[in-house]
Amino acid sequence: MSNLSVKEMISAGVHFGHQSKYWNPKMRPYIFTTYNKLHIINLDKSVEHFKLAISYIEKLxxxxAKILFVGTKRAARDIISEHAKNAGMPYVNNRWLGGMxxxxxTVKKSIQxxxxxxxxxEASKILDNMSKKETLTIKKQITxxxxNLDGIKDLExxxxxxxxxxxxxxxxxIQEANKLNIPVIAVVDSNNSFDGVDFMIPGNDDSMSSIKLFVSEVSKTIKSNKTSVTSAKTENQSPQGKKSLKKKQVIEVSSKSEKKDAVSKKTEND
Known part of the structure; x- marks a missing residue:
């Protein structure tokens, strides 16, 4: 299992949240302190939740299973496409089309x-039977x-x-995933909500170094587990649409004893 340390998270700037005036009160249990009007995320909680999320990703x-990487903000686009491709996973990094x-x-028809x-x-190039205007029009349509669809073109x-x-x-x-009972794993910053998220990871979602740390680790975890599964030719069926593996991992705890209880319950459920 991939285990990110507090030290690695600090190096990547995972602990830097947003200005305190922009915070989401639901994130209170995951904020360590305020420094120069900036919220500092509790990395002990980040490590804890990352372990839960990565354990679930390993099972998938x-x-x-197919895990769709989603990150359309400028800081995430290239990182999402690079590491999703590396793991052989679909991704959306330009714009989320409503109804995707x-x-x-309908999306599959657009892919077709x-x-x-x-x-x-390609055929017109061989036959040389298309005007420059027609060629340009088709190229624009393809582009x-x-x-919007290149990252999901192989998603059947x-x-x-x-x-x-x-x-x-x-x-x-996230709303669409919730409607279809599809589990959501997400990096959640101090100004955001984890509503609709099943496995949340408190952390900086703006810094490229922080984004890269999480995305690359998820990618490596998927790739390493997929390889072993392929070689073993497992007979397990894909868990798509099933909630049996899905456990609500947004753990809001205020004391060490509650934290231990929450983690032990998670272990029993697994």
């Missing part, structure tokens, strides 16, 4: 249209569709879970 990966999950059949346009363009069914950077920025994605 061992069942060959709840109207998935994209593939059709590409084939048509537009690729911008709804994902088994979402891994999200910035819950406020991706609130529509």
């Amino acid at each position: 990966s061992k069942n060959n 999950l709840t109207n998935f059949d 249209k994209l593939e059709g346009l590409k084939k048509h363009l 537009k569709l690729e911008k 069914k709804l994902p088994d879970a979402l891994f999200v950077i910035d819950t406020r920025y991706e609130k529509i994605a």
Whole structure:
């Protein structure tokens, strides 16, 4: 299991939250202190919640599940695409199209249209039977569709879970996942809400170094567990749509004893 340390999180700036005046009161249990009007996130809680999230991701990966990486803000785009591709996972890093999950059949038709346009363009190059104007029009259509669909072009069914950077920025994605009973794993900053999130990780969702730390670790975990599963040819079915693995891991505790109880209950459930 991937175990990020407090030291690694400090180096990546995970502890830096937002200005205290912009905070979300629901994040109170995860804030360590305020320094120069800036909230400092409690990294002990971040480590605790990351372990819970990564444990769940391992279970999904061992069942060959598809985890959709979602991060469309500028700081996350390149990181999301790079590490999702590395793990062989689908991703959305440009814009979340309304209905991407709840109207998935229509999205699949758009993907089919994209593939059709590409084939048509390639055929026209060979046959040399298309005008420059027609070629330009098709290229523009392909570019537009690729911008929003390239990361999910190989997604044949709804994902088994979402891994999200910035819950406020991706609130529509989370709402759609909730409607379809798809588990959500997310990095949640001090100014954001974890409503609708099943496995929250308190942390800086603005810094590229912080985003990269979490996304790269999730990617490595998926890749390592997928490899072992493929070689073993597991007979386990994908857990898509099932809540049996899904446990509410937003643990709000105020004392060490409560924390121990919460963790022990999680262990028993697993």
